[in-house]
Amino acid sequence: MKKYTYTEKKDTRSGFGAGLLEAGKKDENVTALCADLIGSLKMDAFKKEFPERFFQVGIAEANMIGIAAGMTIGGKIPFTGTFANFSTGRVYDQIRQSIAYSNKNVKICASHAGLTLGEDGATHQILEDIGLMKMLPGMTVINPCDYNQTKAATMAIAEYEGPVYLRFGRPAVPVFTDENQKFEIGKAWMVNEGADVSIFATGHLVWKAIEAGEKLAALGINAEIINIHTIKPLDEKAILDSVKKTGCVVSAEEHNRLGGLGDSIAQVLAKNFPAPQEYIAVDDSFGESGTPDQLMEKYGLESDDIVKAAQKVINRKKA
């Protein structure tokens, strides 16, 4: 089992900010738009370096999405930045018509996704955004796991032609992936090979899955852990190869159980290789105020929850 360690914790949104700056340096067609959340989205550096390519839109997210869509006509690559709730639910029809259906090369970049936004509470803690975005034909949906991966993903989507939803978060979390990694859209990352259970995790839950893997190893259970950073297009081959080996699945995400990564995996399995699956996800409810750690515990998204789910699904496999 590969051992993962970290020396520092950083927020994934800072990875976005750093990646955006690099993308801007690499391609002068990269532009950025923000709806009054420059500091929260860590877009300050891009704004400072490229003021003529940065657009403050004000608290008007629908207008921001429309401007970004129009900006692609003439070759620009616009990155929009606001909280995940205002990046998706608030502007769903604008994204649907002006970006997805029109196949515009817009990168919708969404911070403060999920419960770990914390104290602001349920109005801001969207848990439905992966579902909303993955249902749009042609939309790529990416949810990286740490600072380095978010930075790499941001640079990668600048070079990809087509609409993308990039989801990241607010709290500082362990930085454990390679600083110089090459991010491949749609290619799952094998975190740890194992034989007893497949744990497919995305976003902040990848580190929780690694912690769970160590606890399971102490119990004599050999878990395979795979980081599904790209929820759409889904790496079906990686999922099937793993489940054919282990025979059971735990999916883990900071999202509603309905419509998220777990459902995408279940669909692949139902069609190709039915296997028992347990969901680590928010059980069809809204969030609430609290610290990120308190909320992850209360809503069952901790490594101990993954351990219990793994034990349960292994027993279901044997039954």
Added chain:
Amino acid sequence: MSPDLEKLEGIATQVRRDIVRMVHGSQSGHPGGSLGCADFFVALYFSVMRHNPDFHMNGKDEDLFFLSNGHISPVWYSVLARAGYFDVEELSTFRKLNTRLQGHPTTHEHLPGIRIASGSLGQGLSVAIGAALTKKLNNDPNLVYTLHGDGELQEGQIWEAAMYAPFNKVDNLISTIDVNGQQIDGSTEQVLSLGNLRAKWEAFGWEVLEMNGNDMRDVLRVLELAKSKTGKGRPILILMQTVMGNGIDFMMHSHKWHGIAPNDEQLAAALLQLEDTKEDY
């Protein structure tokens, strides 16, 4: 009448024939607003805009047009075809299965001339602002035009965009509102009054012009005037008075022809009022 004016009016008459025949052919669509805006579209595509029927999505080095009230697609399709973007025969496929001429305009079927989908109202002004900003970044001196319905101004996103453009000096943009006073459920006065539109747009910081959208001479005059006012720090807004259903007497002055198709007798009666100037498709 000058030969130019006569030519443009002749095209507009043919476009009106196309509109009623298309809507009749599919027994669905929106003839009222399409007929009212025929003169405006013909003026844009046959006189005012610098554009290239050899279509390129990126639209560099040409003027761009965005239709925000996408339901009046029949007039746009007819004018695009008559201007050489695609074969006029294709107009007969309007709203039929596997057509590129979808009920509302879309890029999805790759119809030349369309750069973004519209239909869900209120989105086109934001899109046009984005395209105008890109023209500035690209040092492209050409202009961006839009058309909106007056009922569409009830959508909130329009006013987000209306606030953005003057504050950010988007002065390569000429937006036109089709003020026909009608929407699906009745007159705009009955449904949700738009109030004083000139005062509203001026208060947002736009340079406001007015024109008679069913007088080709006035349409040409005001659009040229609007062009002369670009590049001066403010976006241009034209309040275009039109009559819904213009050109066919029994379709005029009513919201009833917003979104219904004529039957065979009504089509025949309509075509009697419109000379076949450019040959039917």
